[in-house]
Amino acid sequence: MTLQFPQPVPVHRAVSRVDAFIASQNFDRPTLVLDLEQVVSNHAALKRGLGDAQICYAVKANPTPALVARLAAEGCGFDAASRGEIELCLSQGAQPSRISFGNTIKRPSDIAFAYGAGVRLFAADAEEELDKIAENAPGAQVYIRLLVTESEADWPLTRKFGCAPEKAAELMARAQVLGLKPVGISFHVGSQTRQSAMWLRPLQGLARVWNDLRAAGFPLELVNIGGGFPAFYGDEIEETETYAAAVRALVGDLFPGATRVMAEPGRGMVANAGAIAAEVMLVSRKSDSDLCRWVYLDIGRFSGLAETEGEAIRYQIATPRDGGETGPCILAGPSCDSADVLYEKRPMALPLDLAAGDKVIIRNTGAYTTSYSSVGFNGFPPLECVVL
Known part of the structure; x- marks a missing residue:
């Protein structure tokens, strides 16, 4: 496989409508000014680059209701971390089939609420979490989150979430015994992964786990690549579409049999x-x-x-x-x-x-x-x- 990655280019990300609005106002307190047209443009660029992947906006990045409503109208999905975020998404027009309960640490009552509202896709990285999901969301689809230990991101996420690779098969088997449907894996290469080439090493390691699980007989179809899509904070980054396309090509090459690909951009969507x-x-x-x-x-x-x-x-x-x-x-x-x-x-x-x-x-x-x-x-x- 010959890999070619785009080169970083100067991306200054000046938001002229925001600048003009701030210049015209006299704020008496710190105020974030958010341009929804830029968000829509970012979503479109990610969609072009990621192709058939399902984009699920990470609500935690910015839960402004008008923003969630606009993305729902654009057909975007949502990665929710709590009952409150699920309620927000539903109240702003999101379909429950487009919501993933992606937090691996959930209250049983919140799992039951999500299931009752129509959410059918849940994350887990531990036995006890699978037990809670089975009891409160019977027959739901689950994906197992894996640790990423080779991150080159500015902000690696290598400890709190995810299980060790050697534990994944055990959790998949437990999910099946509990009547759940283990459909795939998820991971996060780290926040602010500035270059698409930085995805290669972590994806290669994760792909080995994917292939081992499928060889063990688990009928996996979903690869949830999480977030990591960067924003400009002074260091040059690649254009959104070319960056996303390079990542999607890697996933296509390294994860055979993945008929569903999800991405959960937050920073890259709204920063x-x-x-x-x-x-x-x-x-x-x-x-x-x-x-x-x-x-x-x-x-x-x-x-x-x-x-x-x-x-x-x-x-x-x-x-x-x-x-x-x-x-x-x-x-x-x-x-x-x-x-x-x-x-x-x-x-x-x-x-x-x-x-x-x-x-x-x-x-x-x-x-x-x-x-x-x-x-x-x-x-x-x-x-x-x-x-x-």
């Missing part, structure tokens, strides 16, 4: 469709000899920017003073918590004349911001979302 309008609260130096200024924004880790944990996601910030001389800054949020620091290990270069009261735009923040925002830590309101 570049949104930007946060924020404000500088304070610029200071701790001493006259400090090389770095401290820049405090009115939004921080507890009010929407949780993905700056470990400085894993590095947001791009536009200021009204861009174009002049810059200097290193430690970026922090407004709360009275010493952990509310966004970037310190790698200070951010911001204009030297940046000052309190300056309005800033935090780009590509459509994913994992409103959903991570606290309900009111320190009295700061949760992140508001305006939909265009």
